[in-house]
Amino acid sequence: EPEVTQTPSHQVTQMGQEVILRCVPISNHLYFYWYRQILGQKVEFLVSFYNNEISEKSEIFDDQFSVERPDGSNFTLKIRSTKLEDSAMYFCASSEGRSRPTPDTQYFGPGTRLTVL
Amino acid sequence: AQTVTQSQPEMSVQEAETVTLSCTYDTSESNYYLFWYKQPPSRQMILVIRQEAYKQQNATENRFSVNFQKAAKSFSLKISDSQLGDTAMYFCAFNDQTGANNLFFGTGTRLTVIP
Numbered sequence: 001e002p003e004v005t006q007t008p009s010h011q012v013t014q015m016g017q018e019v020i021l022r023c024v025p026i027s028n029h030l031y032f033y034w035y036r037q038i039l040g041q042k043v044e045f046l047v048s049f050y051n052n053e054i055s056e057k058s059e060i061f062d063d064q065f066s067v068e069r070p071d072g073s074n075f076t077l078k079i080r081s082t083k084l085e086d087s088a089m090y091f092c093a094s095s096e097g098r099s100r101p102t103p104d105t106q107y108f109g110p111g112t113r114l115t116v117l
Numbered sequence: 118a119q120t121v122t123q124s125q126p127e128m129s130v131q132e133a134e135t136v137t138l139s140c141t142y143d144t145s146e147s148n149y150y151l152f153w154y155k156q157p158p159s160r161q162m163i164l165v166i167r168q169e170a171y172k173q174q175n176a177t178e179n180r181f182s183v184n185f186q187k188a189a190k191s192f193s194l195k196i197s198d199s200q201l202g203d204t205a206m207y208f209c210a211f212n213d214q215t216g217a218n219n220l221f222f223g224t225g226t227r228l229t230v231i232p
Contacts, residue, residue, distance in 0.1 A: 033219065042224045104150075105164065108154070
């Protein structure tokens, strides 16, 4: 069964460094998402991406964040200058998006644990 | 604004027993989906079950079923014949036709299955 994959599973970085989190969505899906979960808190939406552009973003997704689909398979989240409070689990998700405007199901990757020291 | 509320931070159940996790939501939309996701200690988010708001019949997936009360905006998850592998954090989530289909999550219920 197709699944969303994410790399790396754990990333440790120094404050102020740039990090790139990578995701490979399910191949026939059209919508891609990033969510964040700070330890002990609920999952929060960051950004959605469709047709090679951002479809929607939350207040969390400020200028330090960017997303890109550099090729036909990868979907990346870049944090330009990491802060301590960026430490969290980052989940990528994808959905078919063919039934719009009817909502569709999002399938999540296993997450990348980002630790900012 | 859409909100999802899970009022039970923690629950426990004896193995083989049945447990129900509560979830309420608030929306002015008429067409939406509701989901239960499971997050085991590995922290991966796994889809358990989903419910389309326009369907009156409650969704069922093996030992997992929902009680969807649209008028009350309630969406509870029933786990029958609980197994040790059901121990996890369970998140209720919601999305609708507005915006880009992003999910709104509740704060989660930590379920422990006791042998």
